Amino acid sequence: MSLPSAEEQLSFLDHVQRLFEEGEFVATYKFALLLAITELAVERGTDSSDALELPLDAIADKFLELYWPQVMPYKGGVESGILVQSTGKQAAVVTLLQGIRNKFGTLPKARASKDWRSAVGRTVSLLQVMPLWRLQILRRQKVEFLYEAGPNASIRLLPGVMYNLRRFSGLLQQLVRAAWAGHIRENPKNTPIIGEASDLEQVLFGSDRSSLLAARPVLREIQSDTCFYCQGALRNTGEVDHFIPWARYPRDLGQNFVLAHKSCNGDKRDLLAAVPHLANWRDRNVKNSAVLKNELGDHFVCDETTMLRVAQWSYSQAYATGAQSWFAPKQVIPLTPEFRDILS
Ligand SMILES: [Zn+2]
Known part of the structure; x- marks a missing residue:
């Protein structure tokens, strides 16, 4: 090619x-x-x-x-x-x-x-x-x-x-x-x-922060009130994070939201999440496909095919340029090629 x-x-x-x-x-x-x-x-x-x-x-x-x-x-x-x-x-x-x-x-x-x-x-x-x-x-x-x-x-x-x-x-x-x-x-x-x-x-x-609030209850339920990234308790706090960062893909798709500690979300910023998180996210979207569509569909565009293609695009672009990925607060690791299988 x-x-x-x-x-x-x-x-x-x-x-x-x-x-x-x-x-x-x-x-x-x-x-x-x-x-x-x-x-x-x-x-x-x-x-x-x-x-x-x-x-x-x-x-x-x-x-x-x-x-x-x-x-x-x-x-x-x-x-x-x-x-x-x-x-x-x-x-x-x-x-x-x-x-x-x-x-x-x-x-x-x-x-x-x-x-x-x-x-x-x-x-x-x-x-x-x-x-x-x-x-x-x-x-x-x-x-x-x-x-x-x-x-x-x-x-x-x-x-x-x-x-x-x-x-x-x-x-x-x-x-x-x-x-x-x-x-x-x-x-x-x-x-x-x-x-x-x-x-x-x-x-x-920018992403409309106030409309993101509409995604919190369903994400809290799916994640049993824990942080998507560190699995720590959220106790009714937490921020709606764009799994594929807004800076890379500035569009609110329902399947892209996860709920995370303010500290986890803030530290991740515009980085792509590391491969283990990607596997969890993909899994989450497959398992909760109907719930996400039904519960978020009134507020956000939900489009699984596009979401998957956007994830494939952003991870391959990042990989091609040798980008780092975010694993945990203050822990950034090289992006590894397993993302291909996860997103296939
Ligand atoms: Zn966390």
Whole structure:
């Protein structure tokens, strides 16, 4: 299996850099589009140089999910309001989502509705009119380095692109989020809403800590009120931890939550958990598959297949770069290849 050469990878990063320097960003759509294809490459791709076909409705679905946290009123300055995502009038996707969010409240409920399906359809049209064919225009020149039009309402990531998006997902996430937040902050219409607030990026892209609380009772029950990592008693305390760290995969999937001591969770931070924990987590998800889906499904998207693929991706990426894994507070050990069997 031939992978993109170091030179090809560098050229990809060069192009991404050019995109931020030379691309025009009237609205935040292009940022959402970049994040959407990156996440889809992670969720649906493999570590090979192959091209990858992405249906436009899958991109639209992801696109809506990315805006979901951003259609809530925000108050950092003197006024409360919905942040404006365009230098012109408010981005259509925001207006579209606002209605759905008010009606359904939580993302999984919204996603299961007819309204969501119709919003996906409208977003596909919106993508086709604008960001899809403008993202790759640098200084008025078309530079097709990410994708080309595919058959039947799809795009085709060019050979090597899927690999690079998976490999550099963390970097891309950080770049895009910073640029997206910057765009919103620089929009004068948002000045009274944002004021001097410094938590803007957290609000736009962070995990919603308060909604995580909804996962605690069921996790406590499954884990018999003990810490997922050290098995010590929790006595009704404990924090909901993203087993695959949020920094690597910023999306709340129900199967990704475990309950842990604040001290264990805090020490683990953005590291992947060591292989013995991975085995327990996989086991937990298999054994409690129905409970997790039934009890968490109203609050979080629960998707076992995607969760497994994301775990495979994050562990193989970490292993390929010789990363360390977290075993216990102040105990970090090299990641060993047994993760492959556990996640097969
Ligand atoms: Zn613990």
